[in-house]
Amino acid sequence: MKPFNFRIDSKAELGSYKKVRHVEARANETFRRSSKVSAYREGVGLKRMSTSGSAFVNFIDVQKSYDGETLVVKDLNLPIRRGEFLTLLGPSGSGKTTTLMMLAGFEVPTHGRIELDGREINNVAPHKRNIGMVFQNYALFPHMTVEENLAFPLAVRKLSKADIDRKIENALAMVQLSQMRKRRPAQLSGGQQQRVALARALVFDPKLVLMDEPLGALDKQLREHMQLEIKHIHQSLGVTVVYVTHDQGEALTMSDRVAVFNDGAIQQLASPADLYEHPQNSFVAQFIGENNRLSGIVTELNGSHCRVKVGDAGEIRALPVGISNVGAKTTLSLRPERVRINPGDGACANQFEARVEELIYLGDHTRARVQVLGHANFVIKVPNSEGVPDLEPGSTIRIGWRAEDCRALDAF
Amino acid sequence: MAIADRAPLLTIDGVSLRARLARAERSRKLKALGLILPLFLFVLITFLIPLGRMGYKSVVNEETFGRLDHTNQALSEWDGQSVPDEAAFAALAADLKAAQEQRQAGEIAKRINYEYAGAISKFKSITRTVSKMETGPYKEVFLEADKVWGDPRLWRTIRNASGHYTSYYWLSSIDLRHGAEGLESVPPDQAVFVDVYGRTFWIAGVVTVLTLILGFPVAYLLATQPAHRANLLMIFVMLPFWTSLLVRTTAWFVLLRSEGPLNDLAEMIVNQRFEMIFTRFGTIVAMTHIQLPFTLLPIYSVMKNIPPSHVRAARSLGAGPFHAFWKVYFPQTVPGIAAGCLLTFILCLGYYITPALVGGPRDQMVSYYVAYYMNNIINFGQAAALGAILLIITMVLYWAYNKLVGIDKMKLG
C-alpha cells in the first residue's frame, strides 16, 4: 500500500459520477448482474459473522444506555473486517452515532466488549486509540490554518518538521487542496472544509477511520462527488472505514457492507446488493429501495416455497424468509422492477389481473400504479424499451412475478 | 467589446441606470439615518456635550477670567522673579475693588487659593483694606498688610490665573505645577494623584485577574453542563446582577466588619479577629464579587458556541485531555476572555461607592476624588481634569489592547 499517491482524474471522475446517479433507477440491472458474485463473496448472514474470530474491529454483546432506563444500543455484535468500508445505515435515533462514539472512545459501553485489532479497548482513552475521525460539522479548528489543522495530529506524535511538512503536502494533494495551505477554515467552501477534515483524519495514517455523516451538510451534487472521492481514497489507502449515514443511496454507493440499524439493533448486515435483493425482514425491505408490500396469512409452507392468502382475492406463491409456521401473519415484499406485464404462461408462478391507475413517465422507465388484489398502491416499473406494450390508464392488464422474487417476511 | 465602450445602461423609461441606483441608494440612506437619529441625538446630548463641557472646564479660568484684566495687563512685562512694581499692585487693587462691588472677590480668592494655600484669607483682608482707599500708592499698603504680597510665587499664580485658559488643573492632576523655572513636582505632602491613578489601575487589574481566575472555570462548567443544571448554576451567577450595587456593598460591609460573622468564625477557629473592613483586601473582595458576572458572561457565551466536537476531534487526533483543551478549546475562548476582562477592567476604573464604603482612606480610587472635588470643594476644574485624564489613559489602554488582542476578534456574545 502506498499512502497518498492517489489523484483523481477529474474527467474520468465526472463520468463515473454521472453513472452512479440514479442508483435506484438503475438498481434493477446493476444488482441483478452483481448479485450472484456478491452473494458468493459477501453474502454472509449476520449470525455467522458474529462468531467470526478474525475481525479487525469487533463489538461483542455491546449495550449502551444513557439514562439507565432505555437501551440505545441493544446487544450489538458487529465484526468489521480489516480494510473494509462498512456503513451503519438507519433512521434518525437508531443508535448509529452512539455506536461510532463507543468505538472512538467518547462513550463507554454499558455492557460488552469492543476489540480493535484483537485488543480490548473499552478502557483505552480516545487519544490512544489511533482512530481517525471525520465529524458531520467537520470540527476543523477555526483558529488554525489548514496547514496547522493537519499538523496537529502529527505534532502530537512528535514527528520531525520535515516529515510533518511532507505528510501535509501529500494529504492535501490527495484531496486536491494544495493551494489552500495557508487559509483558515472560514475561508473555505463547505466542500473544501469537508476535504480538509478528511485529509486531517487520514494524515497520521490511522488504520481505522470513522465518519459520522460527513457529507450531510453538502448539497446533492457535491455529496455524490465526494462519495466517490472518499470511496477512491479508501480503495487506494486500504484503511478500514466505518461510515455513518441515513442516506441509503450513499450507503449503497460506497460500502462493501452495510449494517442496517433500527431501534438500537442491527436488522441486517450484508453487501449492498444483498440488502437490496435479499432483505431479511420487512424493515430492511422497506428501508432500502422501493418495495411493494402485501400482507397476508400463510396457508402452506414447505421448505423453499409457501403460499400466502392476501385478502379474499387470491393466493400468492412466495419465498419463505421470515416465517415459521402455517397460519402466521406475513408481509410480502416485491420489488417493482420484478413485476412483468403479460408474462408467458409458464414464466411466472403468480399471475393476476390488474387495473392501471396512473402512469408516470421517467425517461428510461415508466412507473405504473396499478390496482391488484385489492391493493391500490401497487407499483410497477416498466422499462421504456422496445417490445413493451403501451399502457393506458383505466385499462386492465395481466401482470405476474416469480415466486423467488416475492419474499415472505415477518409481519410488519 | 470592452465594457467601457458601451453606452450607459438605461432603464425602460430612459433614465440612466446609474442615476436610478443613486436615487434608490439615497432614499435608503436617508431612511437609515432616520432610524439612528434618536440614538445619535441621545448620545450627543447625554455624552458628547457633557464630555466637551468637561474638557472645557478643565482648562478654563472660570472664577477669574475677565475679573483680573488690569492685573493681567500690568503683569505682562513682569519678569516673574522679583516683587512687581506699583502699577501691578494698583491694577490688582482696582480689579479687587471692582470685583468686590459685584460680590465676586471671594471667587477670585478661592481660585488663587487652589494654587497658593492660605491665599483666601489674605485676599479677603486686602480686599477689605483697598475698598476703603480712594487712591494709591498701594504697594506699601499691600506689603504692610502681609509679607505674602512680596512673594513672587503668589504673583505668578495671580498672573497664570488671570488669563482665559490654564494648565493648572491638568498639571495638578499629575502632581506637577508651574515653578520658578518651568514645571516642577508639587511638594511630596501634596502629591496624591499619581498615587491615586496607580492605585486605581492596580485595583482594577487585580480585580480583573481575580474575576478571570474565578470566572473561567465556572463559565466552562456552565457551558458544558446539561441545560437544566446549567440553568440553576446560572441563577447563582446572575444573582449579584439582580441586586443593587449598594445593597451588595452594604452586605459586604456587614460581613467584613470586625464584629461581623466572618470575624466571629475566625475567632472560633483561630481565636483571632482580622482587620478586613476599610482595607484594600475588603475593597478587592467586594469588587471581585460584583464584577464576576461581567467577566464570566462573555466567556460563557463564547464557550457556548464552541462545538464539543472540536475537543473530540482533537482527542481523536491523538491529543490528551489537557493538550486538547489548551491547544483547541482555550484559544477559541480568548475573544470572550478579552471582552470580559476589558469590560470588567474599564468598569472597575470608575468604581466609587464600593471603595468608599468598605475601603480605607488609602484605597480610594479616582472617582472618589472626582466626587470629592465636585461635592466638597466645588472645584469643577480639578474634577474635570481628573476625569479627563482617566478617560485618556483608559482610551490609550484600550488602543494598546486593541493592537494586542484585536477588537474585531472580541465577542460579547
Ligand SMILES: Nc1ncnc2c1ncn2[C@@H]1O[C@H](COP(=O)(O)OP(=O)(O)OP(=O)(O)O)[C@@H](O)[C@H]1O
Ligand atoms: N448524550 C446523550 N444523552 C442521552 N441520550 C442520548 C445521547 N446521545 C444520544 N442519545 C439518545 O440515543 C438515541 C440514539 O442516538 P444516536 O445519536 O446514536 O442516533 P443516530 O442513529 O446517530 O441518529 P441521527 O441519524 O439522527 O444522527 C437517541 O434516542 C438519542 O436521543
Ligand SMILES: [Mg+2]
Ligand atoms: Mg448521528
